[in-house]
Amino acid sequence: MKAIVCHALTGPDSLRLDDVAEPRPGPGQVRIRVRACGVNFADSLITRGQYQKQPQPPFSPGFEVAGEVLELGAGAQGLAVGDRVIALTPHGGYAEQLVADVNRCVAMPAAMSWEDGAAFPVVFGTSHVALWHRARLRAGETLVVHGAAGGVGLTAVAIGKLLQARVIATANGQAKLQVARENGADHLIDTSVDDVRLRIKELTGGHGADVVYDPVGGDLFRSAATCSPLRCAAWPLRAGSW
Structure with missing residues (x-):
């Protein structure tokens, strides 16, 4: 799958579009097809190594997304494959897919667009x-x-x-x-x-x-x-x- 990946903590110029492996959900997680991802000032900070919860490269920024549930990890309850959801995650949203804790996901209203859903949380x-x-x-x-x-x-x-x-x-x-x-x-x-x-x-x-x-x-x-x-x-x- 495609993902925008941060390769060095030098700012947004370090971002590249890469081919990466599809993620797999762990216990209590879901795998989501990302339809839209919010872009926030914190995404700039995280590419500079200035965020309070700082991953090390390589990683994808992006922590609020809207998309469809593709797969449930063991013990993940309350959602089903195909559900439209809004999810918060520490990072990883700048990608075609991501995994998120099921308790950090909420169902999207049917009338809400992907873009509005990703910009909401x-x-x-x-x-x-x-x-x-x-x-x-x-x-x-x-x-x-x-x-x-x-x-x-x-x-x-x-x-x-x-x-x-x-x-x-x-x-x-x-x-x-x-x-x-x-x-x-x-x-x-x-x-x-x-x-x-x-x-x-x-x-x-x-x-x-x-x-x-x-x-x-x-x-x-x-x-x-x-x-x-x-x-x-x-x-x-x-x-x-x-």
Whole structure:
């Protein structure tokens, strides 16, 4: 089978399209025909030897895929050959086939495309863990989302609205803010022209944000986290920091 293989920890330039042996599932694993694979910044890091769970060359990057189950390993339960699945794996997604732990696979909705399935786990998973499991965002609270036009930011806007929060989106420029608006943001702050701290105070009547979701960092985070001089009601969440 074909796979894109990292041969040295020198960055994406070390990737080559190779012929490799088909993988075989171990106990509790499934073999998947990859129909689409997400491409993430972590894939660049892993080719440079800078990722927290670092394989040694040769290996294929890619850790979120959508595809069809081809084979079940011993003891793998809950899936059947032919099932459409989304899978997370430490690496190996840049290939025609891979093996994944069955407990890291979920069935895909029939209406979901392969591309949407492969792009779903990392961005939605990050925002779901942050807003639901960590911040316990509740209906009626105010959520500020920085970088709201990016992949992670847009999912935070969508999840915030599903949880019935009031969502304030920040981004650099009106074109990006329009994307956030189309995905449900209630209020928009243009970081290229607006005083972020002042605008949050104005939009919340001086209360400030209940939750600040920050995949950007730096001065922008500090502006939101200190949104009220008398009472900072922010629960700061830095994506990727837990």
